[in-house]
Amino acid sequence: MLQTLADGLLIGGIYAVIALGLTLIFGVMRVINMAHGEFVMIGMFVSYLLFSKLGVDPFVSILITVPACFVIGFFLYRLFVEKALRASEENTLLLTAGTSIFIANLMALPAFIGPKFLRLSSENLYWANKVWYVGGISLNAAMAAGFLVTGVIIFVLHLLLMKTDTGFAIRASAQDPTAATIMGVNVPFISGITFGLGAAFAGVAGNILSANYPIYAAIGTLFVVKAFVIVVLGGMGSIPGAAVGGLILGVTESFGSAYVPHGTGFRDVFGLVIFLLVLLFRPQGLFGKGH
């Protein structure tokens, strides 16, 4: 029981950090970033490169992934998404969907990941198949460390949003872009920053995951669907919603797999059932504000 809860929380923490990036972007720009999963993949790939070439631990390479994903996200927004924003919301949706396909295929070229599976080779990696035992519960070490990192990141994001001028500007842009512009906030720039931040979150998740999972060009789609479910579950644009939603999804999947007979084959179903229930009874999401 406790074991199942722990397993669910660990995977849920990763879901949360991915969804956090997505919800941040949505909250400020009302843009649904379909290419979000690709940023997870980029994070995994950066982590792989740094580990295989220089022996950098995946948790240390977060320091590289964050600026890398931030810059890619920032320019993706300023050069492309911003232009599509002038038209309808569907256009940005198609643009980011196209970006997702483009990035995944670009990475499938031999110069990058290529058409193969990569893994952080296990001999020199501290985290390789490492299990920590805490009070009789077995925890995947990398995922447990990742959970702590996730906690720190959420705390830092909270400080950033609440205590800094940039955070204030981000919140203002989210609430009312026009009013923010009148008050002197450079909304397009702030939006770019937010997009970059969102991408960086996905990148961090990629780093954490790279210690345990295969890395391949098309892996992004695996995460983006879960992230959408969480964002809607928690309330679109809500940061606590994404954090709590991620944990709920992880725990629900874990308990469903463990306690429903033959539930392991229907893991995704449990999350989607919760998703439907929330849509039925609280369509604005758990932390959404409603009309």
Place this chain on the structure above:
Amino acid sequence: MKKKLFTVISIAAISSLIVAGCGGKEVTSSSNSNATVNGGTIKIGAVLPLTGGSAVFGEKFKQAYSLALEEINAKGGVKGKKLEIVYEDSQEKPAVGKTAAEKLVSNKDILILIGGRSSGVTLQEAAVAEENKVPYLIEHGSSDLATIGDKKYVFRLNPTSGMYTETLRKMFKENPPKSIAYVNVDNAFGEAAYQYGLKGYFEESKVPVTIEKYKAGELDLKPVMEKVKAQNPEVVIMTAGDDNDATQLIKAAKEANLSPKYFIGTGAGHSIIGFAKQAGALSNTVLTAGPWHGNKKDPKWQEFNKKFTEKFAHEPGEHEVEGYAAIYVIADTLSRTKNLDREGVREALAQTDMDTIFGHIKFEKFGSYSNQNKAITDVSQWIDGKLYTVYPTQYAEKQIVPFKGWK
């Protein structure tokens, strides 16, 4: 506003599923531009995953085919004509594979189909071949359904998923395990491995069995292994379509501290070098029941192994041996074909009776199968990153070592 956003997000969710479903990768590696009837070549159509997560497997077959083609064409081809392969991408998705196969059969110059790779795509390619009366030689796709029933155009040189465990079942009959947990993948391959292979054994042997399923590509398999551990089985059998799943399974087993006497895979993901590479030390002593990888003592096999390794800088495994053998079967067929058309090729293919590096190939009707080669299967074991045959005893390279538990 909010309502509109909900519409948008639903579209997003749906289209993300579509993107997930079609991967959006439309690259074909070979064009049909020179499809004008060319007296100099005989065309073979191949459906393979060339993009997406499984492209790595498509690449293995492309390498194996190209080596065989090179050798055959260097010797003057068949009947003075050179062999040529036209590729279409399946992305390892059955629906895309169906379209790819349809595109190939619409090219009248193509006399025979190969490829398929996954069970799901192979079944689609087989259906298209049968419907359009084009001979199709399966060399890897293993879902039993492809050669069950009265198939006229579909032939298979590799064993079926059900047959994979034939040797394992024999081994169990000699030494019955006390209890079994079976962890199976939720796709066409897993279904066939159970339905046509292990199910019959489980029912008649009366050994207590628990079965758990998981979704291919699932990130977190620990709950599966926790459930298995609660049963404390003597033997854990696992079916995985690719080396990623095989690796995630054994990692999860370690995390759950599951320690049976034997971990046994059923070919596919557990039989390829990618498993040993990805799982590293965790692969040690894992057994796998699947197609025999050819007689490694045979000089022809050794020559192939040497040539392949020199050319592509990695050792050939199950995929490569099958792909290479398949091209030789086709060359042999074409050399015996009287009328060089699809019907003529089918008739000659049915008469195949030859030795390859994958063993003897003869398409037979037995049990509920038709046009199925009685391919040899074995049980082999991963020891320090290498796969050794351990059963049946006449082919055994080493003795079986039980799993020693996690340190």
